[in-house]
Amino acid sequence: MSNTNNLIEIANEMRQLMLTRASTHTDFHLSSGLGIVELSIALDEIFDADKNKILFDVGHQRYPFLMLQEKRKGGQLQFPETNDYDMFCYPGFAGLAAASALGYAIAYPKNKVIAVIGDGALSCGETYEALNCIGELQANILIILNQNGMSITKNVGALSDGKTVELFAKSLRLDYKGICDGHDIDGLIKVLRQLKHQKGPLVLHVQTVKGRGYCWAEKNPTKFHMSFYPFDPETGLYEPNQDAVKRLFIEAMNKLETKGISYIEEYHDVYFTFPAMPTINRIQEAYPKNVLDTGISEQCCMTLSTTLAGLNKRVIMLIGAVFLTRCYSQLYDLCHQKSPLTVILNLTGVTHYGSTHQAVYTVGLLRPIPHATILYPVNLIEFEQMLDFAFRFNQPVFLQIPKENISMKNTVLSYGKGVLLKKGDRITILVIGGMFHIAFYLAGRYDEVEIVNPRFLKPFDYELLKKSIKKTGRLLIIEEGFRKGGLGEEILSFLKETSITCKTKLIAAADIFVSCHHYNEVCDEYGLTVSACEKAIQTLLRKTVQLSGLIEEKKEKRA
Numbered sequence: 378m379s380n381t382n383n384l385i386e387i388a389n390e391m392r393q394l395m396l397t398r399a400s401t402h403t404d405f406h407l408s409s410g411l412g413i414v415e416l417s418i419a420l421d422e423i424f425d426a427d428k429n430k431i432l433f434d435v436g437h438q439r440y441p442f443l444m445l446q447e448k449r450k451g452g453q454l455q456f457p458e459t460n461d462y463d464m465f466c467y468p469g470f471a472g473l474a475a476a477s478a479l480g481y482a483i484a485y486p487k488n489k490v491i492a493v494i495g496d497g498a499l500s501c502g503e504t505y506e507a508l509n510c511i512g513e514l515q516a517n518i519l520i521i522l523n524q525n526g527m528s529i530t531k532n533v534g535a536l537s538d539g540k541t542v543e544l545f546a547k548s549l550r551l552d553y554k555g556i557c558d559g560h561d562i563d564g565l566i567k568v569l570r571q572l573k574h575q576k577g578p579l580v581l582h583v584q585t586v587k588g589r590g591y592c593w594a595e596k597n598p599t600k601f602h603m604s605f606y607p608f609d610p611e612t613g614l615y616e617p618n619q620d621a622v623k624r625l626f627i628e629a630m631n632k633l634e635t636k637g638i639s640y641i642e643e644y645h646d647v648y649f650t651f652p653a654m655p656t657i658n659r660i661q662e663a664y665p666k667n668v669l670d671t672g673i674s675e676q677c678c679m680t681l682s683t684t685l686a687g688l689n690k691r692v693i694m695l696i697g698a699v700f701l702t703r704c705y706s707q708l709y710d711l712c713h714q715k716s717p718l719t720v721i722l723n724l725t726g727v728t729h730y731g732s733t734h735q736a737v738y739t740v741g742l743l744r745p746i747p748h749a750t751i752l753y754p755v756n757l758i759e760f761e762q763m764l765d766f767a768f769r770f771n772q773p774v775f776l777q778i779p780k781e782n783i784s785m786k787n788t789v790l791s792y793g794k795g796v797l798l799k800k801g802d803r804i805t806i807l808v809i810g811g812m813f814h815i816a817f818y819l820a821g822r823y824d825e826v827e828i829v830n831p832r833f834l835k836p837f838d839y840e841l842l843k844k845s846i847k848k849t850g851r852l853l854i855i856e857e858g859f860r861k862g863g864l865g866e867e868i869l870s871f872l873k874e875t876s877i878t879c880k881t882k883l884i885a886a887a888d889i890f891v892s893c894h895h896y897n898e899v900c901d902e903y904g905l906t907v908s909a910c911e912k913a914i915q916t917l918l919r920k921t922v923q924l925s926g927l928i929e930e931k932k933e934k935r936a
Contacts, residue, residue, distance in 0.1 A: 379422065381562060381563055382634075383917025384418050384562050385562065386444075387454065388415055388418060391414050391417075391441050391445075391452055391454065391848075392411055392414060392589075392591065394454065395407060395410050395440060395441070395444075396411075396522040396591055396610050397610070397636055398603060398665050399608075399887075400432070400608050400609070400610045405914050406437035406440075407439075407588070407591070407594055408587045408588040408594045408849040409435070409437035409495065409587060409599040410437060410438065410439075410441050410523050411586040411587070411588050411589050411882075412523070412559075412585045412586055412588060412589045412598075413438045413441055413493070413523060413559070413585060414441045414566060414584060415559060415560045415561070415562045415585075416493070416521070416523065416559050416565060416758070417419065417442040417445060417584065418441075418445065418562055419565035419569055420442065420491065420493075421445040421446075421449075422566055422568065422569075423566060423569040423570055423573055424446035424489065424491065424569070424573070426446060428488060429488055429489045429490065429491060430478070430485070430488065430491070431489065431491045431493070432473075432474045432478050432481075432489045432490070432492045432493065432496045433474060433492040433493045434471065434472065434473055434474025434475065434492060434493065434495065434504075435470065435473075435474075435495060435497070437495075437497065437525065438493060438495060439628045445915035449825050450931065459796055461703055470503030470700075470703070470733070471497060471498050471500075471501050471673040472498050472502070472504045472673065472706055473503065473694070474493065474494050474498065474504075474506035475493040475494060475498075475503075475504050475511065475518075475520060476491050476503055476504075476506070476507035476510075477492070478490045478492035478511075478516075478518050478520070479507055479508075479511055479514070479516055479518065480492070480512055482511075482516040482517055483514075483516065486517060487812050488517075488572055488914045489517060489518075489573065490516075490517065490518045490519070491518070491519045491520075491521065491611065492518060492519070492520050492521070492540075493521045493523060494520065494521070494522055494523065495523050495525070495675050496737070496791060497653065497672065498523070498673070499534060499536045499537070500534045500537075500653070500671070500673050500674050501672075501673050501674060502676060502677070502805070503675060507890040508520070508551065509549060510551050511549075511551065511578045512549035512551050512578060513530055513550075515550070515578060516577075516578055517576055517577060517578075518578050518579070519579045519581060519585060520578070520579065520580045520581070521580075521581045521652075521794055522542060522555070522580060522581070522582045522583065523559060523560075523583055523585055523596075524539045524542070524556070524582060524583065524584050525559075525584070525585045525586060525587040531825035534672055538584070539556065539584070540818045542555070542582055543555070543582070545700040546580040550578070551578045551579065551580045551796045552571065552575075552577060552578065552580065553579075553580045553582065554568065554579065554580065554581050554584065554648060555580070555581060555582025555649070555876045556580065556583065556584050556701075557581065557583045557584070558583070558584060559580065559583035559584050559591060560585060560586070564582070565916070567582065569581075571807060578690060582623065582829065586916065591610075593612075593613030594613075595605045599815060599923050601800070610902040617724060622780050622896075623753055625757070625779055625780060625781070625782060626723060626778055626931050627776070628757055629757060629760055629778045631656065631657045631781065632757060632760065632764075633656075633657065633693075633721065633764065634657055634658075634659045634660055635767075636761065636764055636765070637649060637657065637660045638659065638660060638664070639664060640691065640693075640768060641660070641663075641664050641667055644691055646689075646690045646691060647667055647690070647691045647692075647693070648667055648668075648669060648682075648685055648690055648691070648692045648693070649667060649668045649669070649692075649693050649694075649695070650668075650669045650670075650671065650673065650681060650682045650692060650693075650695070650854070651669075651670060651671070651676055651677045651678065651693045651694065651695040651696060652670075652671050652673055652674050652677075652678040652683075652696060652699065652700070653671075653672050653673045654695050655722070656695055656723075657869075660740075661934035666895060668842075670692065670737055670845070675696065675700050675703040675704040675707075676703065676704045676706075676707050677702075678694065678696070679694070679696075679702070679704040679705050679707035679708065679710075679711060680704075681709040681811055682694040682711075682718050683707065683714065683716045683718060684716075684722075686716040686718040687714055689766065691717075692717075692718050692719065693719045693721060693768065694718060694720045694721065694873055695718065695720075695721045695723070696721070696722065696723070696903065697721065697722070697723050697724040697725065697736075698701060698722040698726075698736035698739045698777070699720065699724050699725050699730070699733075699734045699735070699736045699929070701722070701729070701736075701739065701742060701743075702738075702742070705742070705895045708743070708746060708749075709746060711773050712746045712747055712748040712749050712772075712773050713747075715748050715770060715772045715773065716773060717770060717771050717772070717773070718773050719767040719768055719774050719776060719933055720772075720773065720774065720775045720776065720928040721735075721764075721778065722739065722775055722776065722777045722778065723778050724736055725739050725753075725777045725778070725810070725811070725857075726739065726780065726810045726811050726857035726858065727811075727857060727886075727896060727900055727903065727905065728892065728896070728897050728899070729891070729894050729895055729896040729899065731891075731893075731894050732890040732891050733890075735890075735891060735899065737858045737859050737886040737903065737931075738858065738859055738862075739777070740809065740810070740856075740858045740859065740863060740864050741861070741862035741863045741864075743775055743835070744835050744863070744864060746863075747774055748772050748773060749768075749775060749835060749836060750770065750772060750773065750774045750775065750833065750836070751774075751775045751777075751834040751835040752766075752767065752775065752776045752777065752832065752833060752834070753777045753779075753782060753809070753810060753831070753834055754776075754779045754832075755776070755779060755782075755785065755798070755813055755830055756779055756781065756782045756783050756784070757779060757782060757784065758875060759785075759790075759832070760776075760778065762790045763776050763790065763832075764776060765911050766792075766923070777810075777917070779809030779811070780810075781811050781813050781814060783798065783813045783814075783830075784815070785798050790832070792833070792836075793833050793836040793837075793907070794832065794837060794838050794841070795829055795830055795831040795832050795833065795838035795841045795842075796815070796829075796830050796831065796832065796841075797824065797827060797828065797829060797830070797845070798816075798828040798829070798830045799817075799820055799827060799828040800827055801820070801824075801826045801827035801828075801849065802825050802848050802849055803823070803824060803825030803827075803849055803918075804823070804825070804826055804827070804840070804851040804852075804853060804914060804917060804918065805827045805829060805845040805846050805847050805849045805851065805852045805853070805876055806819060806820070806826055806828050806829065806852075806853045806854075806855065806914075807829045807831065807842065807852065807853070807854045807868070808828065808829070808830065808831075808855050809831065809834060809854065809855070809856040809857060809858060809859050809863070809865060810856060810857025810858060812855045812856075812905065813828070813830070814856050815855055815907050815910050816828045818907060818912060819853075819910060822911070823914060823918070825843060825849075826856075826881060827845055827848070827849055829841065829842060829845055834864055835864075837864065837867075838869070839871065841869070843877065846872075846877070850879060850880060851879065851880045851881070851917045851918070852879050852881045852882070852912065852917075853871075853881075853882050853884070853906075853913055853914055853917060854868060854869075854881070854882070854883045854884065854885075854908055855884050855885075856883065856884065856885040856886075857886070857905065858885060858886055859885060859886045859888065860883060860885035860887070860888065863885055865883040865885050866885075867884070869881060869883060873891070873930075880917050881917075882913040882914075882916060882917055884904065884905065884909055884913055885904075885905070886904065886905055887902070887903050887904050889902065889903070891903065
């Protein structure tokens with residue numbers, strides 16, 4: 378057993394390592410880990426991780442505990458580059474820990490299972506479902522509720538203030554202990570030692586501060602929840618060379634807020650909904666009653682938004698595309714009812730958030746649903762045009778936030794119609810998603826390239842495409858999405874079914890889960906690279922040249 382002074386030194390060292398990592402890496406959530414350092418140390422002191430399964434919900438909280446496990450392996454404190462600790466520790470989608478803990482408890486009934494859940498997880502339906510089952514089965518699980526008043530944003534819901542947690546736990550037949558100071562290492566160790574051998578379902582309620590130990594994160598835990606790197610650890614200020622995609626996102630949100638305020642002033646009954654997505658502070662401050670944060674509860678948010686829109690209210694819902702799968706059934710409900718809801722999608726396509734947070738399935742997920750309109754803008758001007766269109770359209774619209782800011786002539790946005798960004802007569806390049814930079818690179822390398830901007834990914838402008846490939850005879854599709862089930866495959870099928878003769882190549886994401894975080898590395902693993910596209914265009918051109926040569930050769934023989 379370590380003495381308190383040594384443990385405090387370890388806690389300080391851990392926080393410094395996390396701060397250094399967050400200020401220089403894109404794949405790190407900072408505030409959550411800072412707030413759970415002492416609890417992680419206490420868990421490591423009392424429980425043997427090889428015998429007792431310890432799960433963290435959400436995964437943002439896992440870093441300190443994994444650092445301690447690395448220390449046990451190598452004798453020094455270091456940041457883990459990989460994680461094979463447990464099934465759901467890495468994915469870290471909110472609401473998983475309690476249900477996963479129940480699975481472990483059933484499989485290994487003699488071992489103690491610990492589920493550490495942030496209070497943001499108490500806005501997730503899956504957590505309630507799991508707690509209900511745990512209480513019924515009286516499983517041998519210790520549930521540690523880390524109450525810090527936050528999820529990604531300020532926490533919401535009837536349990537968010539902590540006052541009703543004890544009553545709630547007991548109503549589910551869960552033994553309750555709390556509230557404990559989550560930063561008192563000695564106190565936590567004593568409590569955990571008492572609970573270690575107690576059987577049955579327990580709830581230990583601890584109070585912590587999100588961002589603890591780093592003043593800028595304590596003052597603004599949402600800002601440092603998922604930090605924009607690089608930033609200066611001394612001042613907490615982001616450096617000017619911020620990631621271009623994130624800069625575009627900020628600019629798009631600024632335009633959305635300006636438009637949103639004007640919408641509210643004009644129509645009054647306008648609502649902005651989101652499941653814990655902190656992006657529209659100006660609207661919240663000016664019109665708090667028009668903004669509804671449901672917490673980390675995508676299903677609830679989608680159904681709530683669908684109902685409001687169906688009741689002739691104007692609704693704009695914001696959600697990360699990576700979380701659409703959490704409310705897929707509700708997407709069908711939305712489109713079946715044709716509710717005029719505008720859904721703004723962030724984090725589409727390839728991201729730098731690891732294997733679980735890629736959204737290369739977004740278009741393939743949405744396109745099969747009847748009555749869904751899907752828009753992708755190539756720049757901020759198109760984003761504004763499409764926002765106005767979606768806001769006034771009479772059916773569901775899914776509008777993606779642009780990841781590029783491509784220069785183009787301003788043209789009128791017409792339903793279901795694409796435009797040409799560049800004219801040519803040698804090869805057509807159709808881009809689906811944020812890969813237009815590759816198309817323009819290729820246009821600079823090869824003569825007479827025609828670039829198609831579909832604008833509408835559903836309904837798709839087949840007339841424009843047919844007109845282009847009739848002229849060029851060659852088609853390269855670059856799709857920032859899975860090949861299987863994507864728009865590109867549908868286009869190839871359409872060409873075959875309609876007997877349109879054209880040399881084609883489709884570059885799309887491989888059918889894999891990636892193993893890296895950095896954007897360029899993810900693109901490499903998926904095969905969405907400049908070199909792959911250039912090889913494809915060379916093949917298309919070479920095939921045509923070879924075919925042309927064969928035709929001429931046959932003519933000569935006949936002569």
